[in-house]
Amino acid sequence: MKVYNDCRELTHVICNRCEKQLNVQNGLLKDAVFEGEQSFGYFSKRDGIKHSFDLCEDCYEEWIRMFRIPVTETENTELL
Numbered sequence: 600m601k602v603y604n605d606c607r608e609l610t611h612v613i614c615n616r617c618e619k620q621l622n623v624q625n626g627l628l629k630d631a632v633f634e635g636e637q638s639f640g641y642f643s644k645r646d647g648i649k650h651s652f653d654l655c656e657d658c659y660e661e662w663i664r665m666f667r668i669p670v671t672e673t674e675n676t677e678l679l
């Protein structure tokens with residue numbers, strides 16, 4: 600979950616799963632985060648609803664370990 604101040608500057612990022620507060624300095628996130636976002640459409644049970652959440656790196660790793668089919672992993676040549 601991202602929290603912004605009145606000037607729309609990022610102040611906090613909290614993992615939705617474990618509530619770990621990630622490192623934000625001067626409006627910039629200094630930790631890895633998984634940003635999940637899904638808008639559900641007509642054929643969904645959640646038609647018209649949008650979900651968004653953030654996961655810390657540990658929770659992301661734990662989550663993807665539950666997948667029966669592993670995530671597709673490729674090398675990113677441009678580092679962020």
Ligand SMILES: [Zn+2]
Nearest residue numbers: 614617655658
């Ligand atoms: Zn977490």
